[in-house]
Amino acid sequence: MTGAAAAGTAPGRAVLLKRLSRSTQTAFSLLAAAAIWEIMGRFVIDSPILFVPFSRVLVRGYELWQTGELQQHIWISFIEFIGGFALASVVGILVGGVLGGSRFLKNLFEPWVSMLYSTPVIALGPLFILWLGIGVGSKIAIIFLTSVFPVLINTIIGLTTTDKTLLEVARSCGASRSQLFWKVQMPAATPFVIGGLRLGVARALVGVVVAELFGARAGLGFMILNSTQSFDTASLYVGVLILAVAGIVSVWLLKLLEERIAPWRFTEDDE
Amino acid sequence: MTPEKLATDRLCKQYTKAGTQLEVLRDISLSVADGEFVSIVGASGCGKTTFLRLVDGLIAPTSGTVLIDGRPVSQPGPHIAFVFQQDGLFPWRTVIDNMILGPELQGKPARQCRQRAREILALVGLEGFEQHYPHELSGGMRQRVNIARALAIGADVLLMDEPFAALDAQTRTIMQAELTRIWRETKKTVLLVTHQIDEAVYLSDRVVIFTARPGRLKEIIEIKLPRPRNLDIKWTPEFVDYTNHIWHSIEEEVRMGIGLELTSRT
Secondary structure: OHHHHHHHHHHHHHHHHHHHHHHHHHHHHHHHHHHHHHHHHHHHOOOOOOOOOHHHHHHHHHHHHHHOHHHHHHHHHHHHHHHHHHHHHHHHHHHHHHHHHOHHHHHHHHHHHHHHHHOOHHHHHHHHHHHHOOOHHHHHHHHHHHHHHHHHHHHHHHHHOOOHHHHHHHHHOOOOHHHHHHHHHHHHHHHHHHHHHHHHHHHHHHHHHHHHHOOOOOOHHHHHHHHHHOOOHHHHHHHHHHHHHHHHHHHHHHHHHHHHHOHHHOHHHHO | OOOEEEEEEEEEEEEEEOOEEEEEEEEEEEEEEOOOEEEEEOOOOOOHHHHHHHHHOOOOOOEEEEEEOOEEOOOOOOOEEEEOOOOOOOOOOOHHHHHOHHHHHOOOOHHHHHHHHHHHHHHOOOOOOOOOOHHHOOHHHHHHHHHHHHHHOOOOEEEEEOOOOOOOHHHHHHHHHHHHHHHHHHOOEEEEEOOOHHHHHHHOOEEEEEOOOOEOEEEEEEOOOOOOOOHHHHHOHHHHHHHHHHHHHHHHHHHHHHHHHHHHHO
16 A cells, blocks of 8 residues: 555656756756846947847836837737737648648649748748738738748648558548548647647747838837837847747747647656 | 358459559458458468458459458448557547547447447456556557457457567467457457467467468368467477478468569569
């Protein structure tokens, strides 16, 4: 009895310790980076146009928040990001699903997909501003185009590289073609789809900034551009810092999502 | 005389690969009685697995027919279950959900299937593992689930394609003993493909030997060892006589098979 109880708690404690040490390590790494940043800004690079200490960036962020300006920029960029990325996810998965499910359509469209994927869509940015105006619409279009292809391509890969044995097992159980798709190919593709979303998220964040550089009235990219032009380097770093945090948070959220819908991919990690 | 469960009539299979015709199987006529355990052995590439896939209906024969209970088979269905060499468990499904895959695909109600699946899980000795995921199981356990899944389809005929090939020698031996027990308790008709001659002799009522490619029936040997058999039987002179006999029959086919491979490569 006691032996079993001890065996039950020992791995639990080990996992906790590992978790704890992992978050401590992360915290240490972040603190060290902040300290180096501060030292660099105070003692090494003394031009406030090129670089500012970490503390000054925080203060600047607080000031911008006080005026209400920062919230507005964050909100606009957030709307653009969510709109563009949500559209990219839905379209990427749906179109990827259709192309991955049909060899004919895949052969027909795959060259176009690879071509557009390798094209720097950013170059089309000014065109979108002309078409859709300076507002949120053109930004959503650009973000959509930068982030849709990783989702789409990963979905196709996930659907077309299903383990042959699994397909045969289902076939030998008398599965129909649509059952093969929904019960075997789709679930097998899930980790690939999420991998695509993770790649897409990073590209969508880049898309936010770049889209706003081409012409905007608000947003973090606009703020970054604006502060460069008025030599307000501290504000520039505020924008960059917020985007970095947004990147970390969205990747972390996607990891949580993956743990939820594809739990079999994670348990080995914990052992 | 037990009635015939499964029969193949002059079954042939040819592939066209890169423009050249490849004859894999020629005129296989085999009859298996209800509840009989038949193993197929032969050199690599002699078409054993192809034969099983034809019987299941996964692929279509070039000519000839497969009959189950006197009715021709044209596609896979609930009348036959297939145990693949790789366990083929769905990583996103728990053990119990893997097991109800067959009934689920046939549109049977899940609750009823779960109850039945639990009974089968107990039969293969995996009671209490219902909610485990495949990656949490050992190779032997996964293969048990694989067999359990096939049993859960509820078919009378079980086709097994080297189900223990991926297991280590000791686990394989244990699984052989387990399979005889399961076969005895479920009274299925089993057609097993294997490379292990001792496995074939130990498990089977009859052992069928295929020739090298194109695979033809070379010899059918009735194993008249008493049942129930336990693993000790493998050390008896009768058992060794059977394995020796089969080995000598296969040996020249294996040599021919190697020769074929060598010539087809050059």
